[in-house]
Amino acid sequence: MATSAKDVMALRQKTGLGMMECKQALEETSGDIQKAVDLLRQRGLAKMDTRTDRTSAEGRVAVALAPDRSKAAIVEVNTETDFTANNDSFKKMMLTVSAEALKQAPGEVNKTDVMQAAIDEVRLTTKENVQFSRGKVLGGPTSRIGSYVHFTGKVGSLVELSVSDGAAVTDELLSDLCMHVTAVSPVPLGVVPEDVPAAIVEKEREIAKAQAVESGKPENIAIKMVEGKIRKFFEDNTLLLQPFIKDDKKRVKELLPKGVTVKGFARVQVGDK
Numbered sequence: 001m002a003t004s005a006k007d008v009m010a011l012r013q014k015t016g017l018g019m020m021e022c023k024q025a026l027e028e029t030s031g032d033i034q035k036a037v038d039l040l041r042q043r044g045l046a047k048m049d050t051r052t053d054r055t056s057a058e059g060r061v062a063v064a065l066a067p068d069r070s071k072a073a074i075v076e077v078n079t080e081t082d083f084t085a086n087n088d089s090f091k092k093m094m095l096t097v098s099a100e101a102l103k104q105a106p107g108e109v110n111k112t113d114v115m116q117a118a119i120d121e122v123r124l125t126t127k128e129n130v131q132f133s134r135g136k137v138l139g140g141p142t143s144r145i146g147s148y149v150h151f152t153g154k155v156g157s158l159v160e161l162s163v164s165d166g167a168a169v170t171d172e173l174l175s176d177l178c179m180h181v182t183a184v185s186p187v188p189l190g191v192v193p194e195d196v197p198a199a200i201v202e203k204e205r206e207i208a209k210a211q212a213v214e215s216g217k218p219e220n221i222a223i224k225m226v227e228g229k230i231r232k233f234f235e236d237n238t239l240l241l242q243p244f245i246k247d248d249k250k251r252v253k254e255l256l257p258k259g260v261t262v263k264g265f266a267r268v269q270v271g272d273k
Contacts, residue, residue: 003027011036040124056129058085059270060153062094064102069174071139072147072158073101075109076268077119080128085153085270089125093118094153101135109135136266143263146174148182155269157181159262167259180245180252181265188239191262196238204233239265 003026011022011033021040029035059078066072075098079085096118101109111132123130138145138160149156159177163169181188189196208229212222235241239262240253256262 003031007031007033056080056131057271058082059133060085060090060094061149061156061268061270062098063147063149063156063158064098065145065147066102069144070141071102071137072145073098073109073135073137074156074158074266074268075101075135076133076270077130078133079130084126084128090122093122097132101137104137106137106139109137134268138264138266144169146178148175148178150182155182157265157267159265162261162263163259165259167257169260173255176246176255181239181267184242184245186237187267188242189237191239191264193234193238205230
């Protein structure tokens with residue numbers, strides 16, 4: 001059957017695909033626009049699935065926060081070019097993916113069919129290899145969570161506080177903690193020294209021992225040198241012991257009012273696994 005220019009245009013607006021592809025799909029589906037959409041999606045996704053070896057080094061980070069700040073999600077989705085990562089359809093898709101992530105229990109985010117459908121829409125219209133990368137959900141009954149995403153959309157963080165005894169947590173405190181986690185270098189390996197994986201600590205200890213031996217110091221001095229270096233390592237690499245990024249005369253733990261502790265944090269940067 002003949003297809004009208006109006007229907008072809010409507011189908012192009014729905015799919016973002018070319019005029020000839022849309023015209024052919026309408027002809028094959030007897031002018032049924034919804035069936036043509038489904039057909040084009042099937043064909044388009046099949047084509048995209050043959051291109052998944054293309055590198056997706058760009059992307060965005062997004063967060064979703066519960067109204068009472070007791071729960072939050074942070075997610076990363078990757079694509080091939082910065083141009084696509086910054087277009088409105090990609091940003092809209094990120095809102096869908098992060099909102100879906102927020103529905104999940106605390107822990108690592110599992111990609112859902114709703115997330116994949118939103119991602120597929122961007123894959124179809126941009127012809128790029130768009131892929132869900134990772135995500136994390138934080139939260140609990142006594143939690144208060146801060147969130148931050150840099151204006152570039154390339155890096156963001158969540159910080160989860162545990163609040164008791166009616167302690168007050170200000171928006172400024174949440175903002176400062178998230179800003180610190182996002183911007184500080186080195187990135188914290190844990191909230192407190194006990195959170196740092198034992199293998200990492202042992203490797204640092206071996207390096208410190210080798211340096212002490214190389215210095216030729218007496219054994220009792222060498223032992224103190226090793227312990228001093230490990231102490232400095234924890235100060236540099238655990239959140240509560242780090243100098244606060246906005247005032248290095250304070251440690252992060254000094255920012256916390258009575259009855260407030262840092263329960264956890266999540267930091268996501270595009271391409272940084």
